[in-house]
Amino acid sequence: MTAQVLLRGRELTRRWGGLVAVDRVSLELERGSVHAVIGTNGAGKSTLINLLSGEIAPSSGEVQLLGSDVTHWPQPKRARAGLGRSYQRNTIYPSFGVIENCRLAAQARRQQPWGWWRDAARDESTLAAARDAAARAGLTALLDRPAGLLSHGQKRQLEIAMCLATAPEVLLLDEPLAGMGAEETERMLALLAELKHGHAILLVEHDMDAVFRIADRITVMVNGAVIASGTPDDVRASAEVRTAYLGDH
Amino acid sequence: MDRSKLAFVVAVFALLAAWPLAAGSYGVDLVTKIMVYAIFALSLELLVGTTGLVCFGQAAFFGIGAYAAVLLSPAEGASLVWLLPACVLAAGVYALAVGALSLRTKGVYFIMVTLAFAQMAYYVVHDTPFGGGTDGIYLTAKPSLGVLDLDRAGVLYGFTLACLAGTFVFLGLLLRSPFGRALAGIRVNEQRMRATGFSTYPYKLAAFTLSGAIAGLAGFLFAVKDGVVNPELMSWHLSGAVLVMIILGGLGHLRGALIGAFAFALLQEFFQSVAVFGAFAKHWHLGLGLTIIGCVALLPRGLIGLPARWRERLGGRAFARAALPAAEEAAR
Amino acid sequence: MDVATFLVQCLNALQYGLLLFLIASGLTLIFGIMGVINLAHGSFYMIGAYMAFALAPLVAATFGGGFFATLAVGTVLAVLLGYVLEWAFFSFLYEREHLQQVLMTYGLILVFEELRSLVVGDDVHGVEPPPLLSGTLPLGELMTYPVYRLFVSGVCVALAAGMWFVFTRTRLGMMIRAGSANREMVQSLGIDIKFLYRVVFAAGVAIAVLAGMVAAPVSSVYPGMGNSVLIVCFVVVVIGGIGSIRGALLAALLIGAVDTFGKVLLPQAAGVLVYVLMALILLWKPSGLFKAA
Numbered sequence: 001m002t003a004q005v006l007l008r009g010r011e012l013t014r015r016w017g018g019l020v021a022v023d024r025v026s027l028e029l030e031r032g033s034v035h036a037v038i039g040t041n042g043a044g045k046s047t048l049i050n051l052l053s054g055e056i057a058p059s060s061g062e063v064q065l066l067g068s069d070v071t072h073w074p075q076p077k078r079a080r081a082g083l084g085r086s087y088q089r090n091t092i093y094p095s096f097g098v099i100e101n102c103r104l105a106a107q108a109r110r111q112q113p114w115g116w117w118r119d120a121a122r123d124e125s126t127l128a129a130a131r132d133a134a135a136r137a138g139l140t141a142l143l144d145r146p147a148g149l150l151s152h153g154q155k156r157q158l159e160i161a162m163c164l165a166t167a168p169e170v171l172l173l174d175e176p177l178a179g180m181g182a183e184e185t186e187r188m189l190a191l192l193a194e195l196k197h198g199h200a201i202l203l204v205e206h207d208m209d210a211v212f213r214i215a216d217r218i219t220v221m222v223n224g225a226v227i228a229s230g231t232p233d234d235v236r237a238s239a240e241v242r243t244a245y246l247g248d249h
Numbered sequence: 250m251d252r253s254k255l256a257f258v259v260a261v262f263a264l265l266a267a268w269p270l271a272a273g274s275y276g277v278d279l280v281t282k283i284m285v286y287a288i289f290a291l292s293l294e295l296l297v298g299t300t301g302l303v304c305f306g307q308a309a310f311f312g313i314g315a316y317a318a319v320l321l322s323p324a325e326g327a328s329l330v331w332l333l334p335a336c337v338l339a340a341g342v343y344a345l346a347v348g349a350l351s352l353r354t355k356g357v358y359f360i361m362v363t364l365a366f367a368q369m370a371y372y373v374v375h376d377t378p379f380g381g382g383t384d385g386i387y388l389t390a391k392p393s394l395g396v397l398d399l400d401r402a403g404v405l406y407g408f409t410l411a412c413l414a415g416t417f418v419f420l421g422l423l424l425r426s427p428f429g430r431a432l433a434g435i436r437v438n439e440q441r442m443r444a445t446g447f448s449t450y451p452y453k454l455a456a457f458t459l460s461g462a463i464a465g466l467a468g469f470l471f472a473v474k475d476g477v478v479n480p481e482l483m484s485w486h487l488s489g490a491v492l493v494m495i496i497l498g499g500l501g502h503l504r505g506a507l508i509g510a511f512a513f514a515l516l517q518e519f520f521q522s523v524a525v526f527g528a529f530a531k532h533w534h535l536g537l538g539l540t541i542i543g544c545v546a547l548l549p550r551g552l553i554g555l556p557a558r559w560r561e562r563l564g565g566r567a568f569a570r571a572a573l574p575a576a577e578e579a580a581r
Numbered sequence: 582m583d584v585a586t587f588l589v590q591c592l593n594a595l596q597y598g599l600l601l602f603l604i605a606s607g608l609t610l611i612f613g614i615m616g617v618i619n620l621a622h623g624s625f626y627m628i629g630a631y632m633a634f635a636l637a638p639l640v641a642a643t644f645g646g647g648f649f650a651t652l653a654v655g656t657v658l659a660v661l662l663g664y665v666l667e668w669a670f671f672s673f674l675y676e677r678e679h680l681q682q683v684l685m686t687y688g689l690i691l692v693f694e695e696l697r698s699l700v701v702g703d704d705v706h707g708v709e710p711p712p713l714l715s716g717t718l719p720l721g722e723l724m725t726y727p728v729y730r731l732f733v734s735g736v737c738v739a740l741a742a743g744m745w746f747v748f749t750r751t752r753l754g755m756m757i758r759a760g761s762a763n764r765e766m767v768q769s770l771g772i773d774i775k776f777l778y779r780v781v782f783a784a785g786v787a788i789a790v791l792a793g794m795v796a797a798p799v800s801s802v803y804p805g806m807g808n809s810v811l812i813v814c815f816v817v818v819v820i821g822g823i824g825s826i827r828g829a830l831l832a833a834l835l836i837g838a839v840d841t842f843g844k845v846l847l848p849q850a851a852g853v854l855v856y857v858l859m860a861l862i863l864l865w866k867p868s869g870l871f872k873a874a
Contacts, residue, residue, distance in 0.1 A: 053444065079446035091441040093434060104434050108446030113428040113455070116419075120427045166445055303680045350860060353867035357618045357679055358823060361815035362863070368812050369856030376852045485812070489687045496684055532698060538691030545684045546673070 003030035006200040007083070007170045012051050012061035014044075021047040023225040024061070029170055029200035034192065036203045036211045039221035040244075045204045046088075048221070049172050052202070053085045054078045066169060079108065084168030086159045088175040088204075094148030098139055101147050101158055102130035105165035130165055137161035137191065153184030160191065171201045177210055189214055212236070220244070258417070258504060265410055269403055277406050278474075283514045284409045285470045288416050290494040290506035292463035295420060297492070298501045299429065300456045301436030305360050305488050306347070306367030310340040310461035312483030314468025316374060319388045319478050326390030329397060336469040337462050343370070344461020348454045367488055375480040385479030388472060399473050409470050416463060420503055432456055493541050499553025508552050516540060585721035590841050596730045598837025599737035600796055602830050604810060605817040606741060607788035613824065614761040614781050617674050620686040623811025624693040625786050628662075629655065629793020630802040631697055634706045648711030655794050656787055663786030667779045675778075694804070703804050708797040729798055736795050740788060757781055813840075816859050822869030831870060 007029040014022040022044045029035050037045050050056040052063055054075035062071045070078050079085070093101050100121065106129035107120070120126070134140055137157045142150065147158060156176055163171060176192070177185050185207070192214055195201065205211050211218065212232050219229040220241050228238040235241055265284070269277050289311055296302045317336040321327065351362040374380025391400040399405045423429045434442045435449050442449055472478050481487070490513065498509025519525065520533035520540075548554065608622045632655045640651045670689070674682045709715070710729040717725035748754035760767040760774050768774050793806075800806065817836060821828030836855050843854040862870065 055440075055444075074443075074448070076443050076446050076448040079444060085444050087441075087444075091438050091444070093437045093441070095437065096433075100430075104430055105445045107427055107430065108442075111427065111431075111447070113431070113452070116423045116426045116428060118426050120425060120430045123427065126427075162441075162445065297680070303683065305683065350863045350867075353863070354819070357612065358819055360618070360679065360683060362819050362859075364812060365816050365819065365856055365859055369853055369860075372852030372856070377849055485808070489684075492680075492684060492687075496680070500680075532695045534691040535695035535699075538688040538695065541688030541691070542685050545681050545688070549681070 003032060005029065006031050006066055007052065007202070008064040009048075009052055010062045010064070012048065012063070013059045014047050014051055014056060015059045020224050022051060022058075023223070025219075025221070025224075025226050027202075027219055027226075027229070029202055031169070031200050032197055033216040034196055034201045034203055034214055035217045035219065036205060036215035037219045037221060038205065038208070038211055042223075043221040044224035045221060046174070047224075049085070049174055049202070049204055053083065053172055076108075079166060079168075082167075082169035083172065084163040084166050084170065085172040086163045086174060086176060088178055090155045090159055092147045092155055092158050092162065094146070096147060097144050098134060098147055098150070098158060098161075099127070099130055099143040102133050102161050102165045103127055105162040106130045106133065108166050129167070133161045133165035134158075136164055136195075138187065153180050153187075156180060156184070156188065157191075160188075164195075169199060171195065171199050173201060174204050175206065176203070177205060177207050185210060254504065258507075261504075261507060262410075262414055265413075269406055274402060277402055279514070279518070281402070281406050281409050281474055282471075283511055284406075284413045285467050285474065286491070286494065286514055287507050287510035288409075288413050288470065289464055289467035289491050290498070290510045291413075291416055291420055291503065292460045292467065293491050294495050294500075294503060294506040295423075295432075295456060295463070296460040297495060298505070299424060299436060300432040300453060301439075302352075302453060302457065303360050303492075304363045304457075304460075305485065305492065306363035306365070307460075307464055307491050308483050308485065308487035309347070309367035309370040310344050310464035311468040311471070311487065311491075312370060312374070312478070312480075313343050314340040314465030315472035315478045315482050316380065316386075316468075317465070318392075318469045318472035319386050322388060322390065322392065324389050326400075327392040329392045329394035329399070332392045333466070333469060337465045340465020340468065341458050341462035344464075345454070345458045348457035348461070352450060352453050352457065364485060364488065367483060367485060371480055371483040371485075374483060380480065381478075383480060385477055388476045388478070391473050391476065405470075405474060409474075412466060412470060416466070417503060417507075424503070428452070428455070493544075495551075497544055497548075497551055499551030502553050505551055505553045512552060585724035588720055589724055589726060590845060591838075592726055592730065592734075594837040594841035595834070596734045596737075596799070596837075597841060598834035599734050599741075600792060601810075601813060601817055601836060602833035603737045603740055604789055604792050605814040605821075605829050605833060606744060606826075607785040607792075608811075608814050609818060609824075609829065610744070610788075611782060611785040614757060615671075615675055615778055617671060618679055618682050618686070619671070619785075620683060620811065621689040621693060622785070622789055623807035623809075623814070624690050625659070625662075625789035625807075626793040626796075626810050627697070627804075627807030628693065629659065629790035629795075630708075630797040630800070630806060631701050631706075631793075632658070632790065633708050633794040633797035634802050635701050637708070648713075652791070652794055656791055659787040659790035660783045662790075663783030664779055666786065667782040671782060672775070672778070690808070693807075697804070705804075706802040708802060710798040733795055733799060737792070740791070744784075744788075753780075813855060816855055820859055820862050820869055822866075822871040825869070825871035828869055828871035 005028045010026050011024045012022055012026070013020065013024050025048055027035065037048065039045050047056065051058050054070070054073060058071065062069060064070065065078060065081055065083055068081070070081065093104070096104070103126045106126040110125055134143060137160050139154065139157055139161055142154065147155065150158060156178070160176060177188055180188065189210055192201065203211070203215065215232055217230065218232055218235045220227050220235060222244045227240045227244055228235050265280065268280055272280070293304065293307050296304050314336045317339040318332065321332060321335055347363065347366045351359055351366065354362050375383060393399055397404060397408060399408060431442070431447055431452050435452060439449055468482065471482070494509035494513045495506055496509070497512050498507065499505030516537065520536035521530055523530045604626055608619065611617055611619055633651060636655055637651050640646045640654055644650060674685060714729045714732050716728045718728055720726045748758065756767065756772055757777055760777050764774055813836065817829055817832045820835065821832035835858065839854050839858050840851065843851040847854070
């Protein structure tokens with residue numbers, strides 16, 4: 001049975017004046033798999049993720065989400081259609097509690113702006129989704145803690161929890177392991193392994209050990225273009241990758 | 250809202266309700282003006298403190314509410330039933346138009362655009378005969394509704410108090426509603442809101458329009474109180490003044506708007522007082538300017554942050570931690 | 582409108598537009614390099630105009646100098662004022678949020694207005710152009726055009742060109758541009774970024790003051806002139822587009838044209854026209870005419 005392709009980027013290109021940040025990159029995200037994108041700094045990984053999420057418009061190419069052409073959809077519309085994203089730098093709301101962070105994210109799928117008299121903090125449907133997302137990210141014990149007071153690793157977990165609270169089908173994760181210690185990394189990897197089932201995950205990461213452990217497919221980018229794409233073994237064996245990373249033949 | 254804050258608000262409104270019994274006509278007139286300022290400040294608090302949109306053109310909506318009250322009133326006086334909503338609507342419509350064009354810009358540019366659109370309204374009433382020019386226009390007869398005759402100072406005071414209380418309660422409910430929470434999220438991190446799936450433009454536009462409508466209510470009350478309107482009601486000095494009010498009181502709190510309006514009005518009275526400054530009193534802008542600079546430099550959290558600061562000074566940081574929402578500290 | 586009148590109005594529009602461009606450049610210089618929105622920028626323009634009025638007799642009495650001597654003295658004073666202001670006040674604004682900068686510089690406007698009121702008063706004054714430049718040039722058979730207005734346009738072009746030259750062709754300009762892009766890097770290279778900012782700020786102030794001094798004979802000297810010009814400068818920046826110098830120039834010239842011809846053709850609506858222009862352009866291009874490269 002072929003896996004279902006949930007997100008497809010086709011010949012995505014992004015130019016800034018004379019500079020080509022992303023050069024005809026194509027990739028597919030399948031349900032139940034983790035697709036990692038690796039490359040040196042300036043390889044265009046951030047731009048690629050921004051093209052897929054909708055924060056930047058491509059100069060050419062298309063993006064398809066769950067079968068629909070979303071190339072000209074703005075980011076919020078893609079998010080509501082099932083595209084979740086986490087950021088390299090924490091984008092949590094530090095002054096709100098952990099539960100409110102997740103609840104507000106959950107509210108995106110249940111927007112009811114008309115009920116001006118309703119107390120949002122007691123809204124059961126968003127609260128339930130929030131508790132669920134927090135539980136999956138391992139934050140149940142910290143629901144009432146103001147998010148600004150969490151440890152760095154916990155903040156990264158919250159970042160993922162907020163992503164999950166919107167019930168996405170596709171997850172674009174930008175360096176979720178950034179700044180984490182060994183124990184926190186293990187926890188996050190376990191979470192990602194669990195999330196794999198039922199979601200399609202794009203993972204941009206610098207931690208090579210983690211990438212090779214958890215990824216089902218790896219795409220390697222250099223100077224905006226894809227130089228290799230395949231299973232971890234394929235990539236390890238690829239001559240182009242060796243040249244790019246190690247400088248030998 | 251926790252107990253101490255609720256007690257504070259209840260106390261303020263109780264004092265306001267009791268004030269006419271103790272004060273003479275000057276005192277009643279002054280506090281009526283302050284309450285109008287407070288409604289005006291609340292409108293801006295929704296925009297700046299809650300949603301994070303720094304608008305430097307709020308006076309335009311205030312002025313439109315005021316001018317509408319005068320221009321729409323027939324010679325024998327209008328009925329409140331339609332005049333009040335009409336003025337609020339007029340201000341809201343202009344806010345919708347300005348917001349639609351301005352909200353595509355961000356940051357400093359948003360500040361500049363809102364200021365420019367307010368100037369546009371100013372020039373319309375200043376230069377064209379439509380607005381009566383620099384002399385302004387007089388309100389020949391004040392509106393009424395049955396026994397509610399706003400021509401009487403006591404009735405106007407009570408009506409203004411009711412409007413202030415109503416606005417305060419409405420905004421309090423709005424801020425904890427799903428809509429209000431979304432606005433709060435937009436202020437903290439608009440990008441995250443978008444990434445989560447909120448189209449932020451409609452939310453901001455709704456907040457901007459609502460804020461303009463409430464400012465129009467304040468303008469309506471001001472026109473009824475004074476019986477005359479002039480272009481200065483749309484000047485950017487007034488836009489600056491209302492911004493100062495909410496900073497002075499404390500951004501991010503509805504009570505801050507109340508405190509700020511009172512503090513600002515009292516400061517104005519003080520600096521303009523001939524008794525204190527003699528001939529120098531006509532240069533009261535100097536005192537005001539220095540106070541604004543001092544206040545922003547030394548009291549970034551406004552007057553509302555004072556109790557916490559004193560607790561810090563007297564009781565040490567541990568004591569203050571328990572009192573202040575701890576996350577605010579962590580987030581700074 | 583006959584050809585000669587049209588030509589006169591075109592030249593007036595050009596002169597006003599260039600003046601706006603110059604003042605707006607000072608404003609965006611400070612904002613672009615140091616990230617400070619300075620509402621008091623218009624006040625410097627007003628100070629310049631009042632200086633042209635108030636300093637002239639002093640300069641004449643002390644060194645017997647005329648208009649150009651006053652310009653020179655005024656410019657020196659402006660640089661000093663900018664230097665001191667940056668050190669005493671503005672350097673504290675760099676790290677602050679825009680809202681705080683807006684309010685503190687708004688407070689500064691009030692302070693400047695009252696100080697001016699105390700020192701020089703609130704009267705409206707005219708300033709005579711210097712004898713050298715007070716002639717007229719013939720324009721067609723019947724009309725003439727004041728030489729002084731051409732001088733004003735010339736000064737604006739010269740100053741703008743000078744700024745461009747310093748920015749793009751000198752070491753100082755290079756350091757300034759580097760400092761605005763990456764403050765820490767420049768500091769670690771041993772360049773005194775504080776001094777650099779002070780220089781930039783003083784330059785911005787001097788430009789506004791000089792613009793005021795030069796414009797005084799044309800626009801007369803009145804209390805609200807600083808605020809009016811500030812808001813129009815904002816419109817220039819908004820119409821022109823974020824960070825675009827080309828846009829600012831085009832916008833300034835457009836506004837000059839709309840305002841000048843508006844006053845002649847539709848005097849009652851003249852004040853509003855500039856804002857209507859802004860609204861129309863924002864409708865068509867929400868981010869202004871040009872985006873920064």
